[in-house]
Amino acid sequence: MWVVKLGGSLLGTPALKGWLEAFAQFGDGKVVIVPGGGVFADAVRDAQAKTGIDDATAHKMAVVAMDQYATLMTCLNEDLVMASSELEIAKRGLQHRAIVWKPSSMVLADNELPMSWDLSSDSLAAWLATKLNAQHLLIVKSISHRHTAKIEVKGLMVDGVLDSYFSAYSTGKSFKTWLVNKNEFINIHQEITHHSRPMIGVEIVAESQS
Numbered sequence: 001m002w003v004v005k006l007g008g009s010l011l012g013t014p015a016l017k018g019w020l021e022a023f024a025q026f027g028d029g030k031v032v033i034v035p036g037g038g039v040f041a042d043a044v045r046d047a048q049a050k051t052g053i054d055d056a057t058a059h060k061m062a063v064v065a066m067d068q069y070a071t072l073m074t075c076l077n078e079d080l081v082m083a084s085s086e087l088e089i090a091k092r093g094l095q096h097r098a099i100v101w102k103p104s105s106m107v108l109a110d111n112e113l114p115m116s117w118d119l120s121s122d123s124l125a126a127w128l129a130t131k132l133n134a135q136h137l138l139i140v141k142s143i144s145h146r147h148t149a150k151i152e153v154k155g156l157m158v159d160g161v162l163d164s165y166f167s168a169y170s171t172g173k174s175f176k177t178w179l180v181n182k183n184e185f186i187n188i189h190q191e192i193t194h195h196s197r198p199m200i201g202v203e204i205v206a207e208s209q210s
Contacts, residue, residue, distance in 0.1 A: 001093075001134040002031050002192065003175070005125035008038020008069065009142040010182055017076060018185035019140065024079035026189040027098030032089055032132065033080070034101050034125040035073060040065035045117075056115040063107045066121055070102045086131060101128060118164045126169035126177070136198060137170065137177045144181050150203045151179065167206065177204040 004023070010016040023031045037044075044061040047053070074080045081097045083089040084105045092099045103124060107113060113127070122139055129137040143161060153171065156162045156179070170177050180201035191198050 001132050002136045002138065003034060003125055003129040003132065003134045004031060004138040004140060005034040005122055006036060006073075006140050007121075007142065007182075008036035008041065010036075010140070011038045011069070011072075013142075013182065015182040015185060016073075019182075019188070020073055020077040020080060022185050022188045022192075023098040024077050026192050027096075028192070029093035029096040029099075030192060032083075032099045032101050032128070032134075033070075033073065034103070034121060034128060035066050035069035036121045037062055037065045038069050040068040055117060058117065059115040059119070060108060062117070063104050063124075066124075067102050067104050070100045073100050089132065103128075106131075114165060120163040120165075122162050123165040123169045126166060126173070129175045130169070130173050134175045137175050138180050138198060138201065139177065139204070140180045140182055140184075142182050148202060150205045153177075153204050153206055156204065162204075170204070171206045178202065179204055 006016065006019055023033060041062045044058055044065055048058045070082055074082055079098065080100050081092050082102045083092050083099050084102045089099055089101070107124060113119060125139065126137055141161065153162065153167045157164055157166055178198050178201040184200045187200055191200060
């Protein structure tokens with residue numbers, strides 16, 4: 001199983017449709033797409049600034065914003081299917097479908113998850129990867145990764161590429177984590193079909209090995 005986080009910054013770009021098309025064609029029940037918040041989460045931030053609602057309330061609204069992005073994705077490609085629970089994900093996988101996760105039901109039911117802007121969809125993707133016993137977590141971003149085989153998670157968190165909880169939800173888990181540029185959808189079908197691990201992107205590790 002591969003969990004793939006598609007960031008909100010892909011919205012309106014050819015890359016978003018490219019990723020969705022690749023997964024719809026080649027996902028074969030092995031891919032679960034995690035939507036970012038994008039403009040929908042930005043609307044929550046704007047509403048919080050105007051009304052002063054607390055972070056816990058804004059967090060709940062931001063998670064529902066991810067649902068909106070999930071709905072948009074399945075509209076852009078009708079071969080994708082949404083799933084809201086582990087059981088639904090398993091059923092859709094057996095149907096060999098490419099899955100878009102609609103996160104609100106699972107996330108808002110877990111009282112142990114921080115209710116804060118510091119917990120982004122990146123960490124929620126890692127949280128889901130653990131629940132699904134995934135082999136790989138791909139974090140797709142608009143940024144270009146550095147020309148290196150591995151990159152430390154701490155540096156990405158300091159730079160604001162990943163949220164401050166990401167290490168807690170990704171380090172020491174059964175899956176490997178990869179930072180992937182948005183334009184690499186061109187090669188992803190070959191990776192899913194022919195490789196047991198991604199040959200694209202940079203592996204995110206707790207500590208670089210010299």
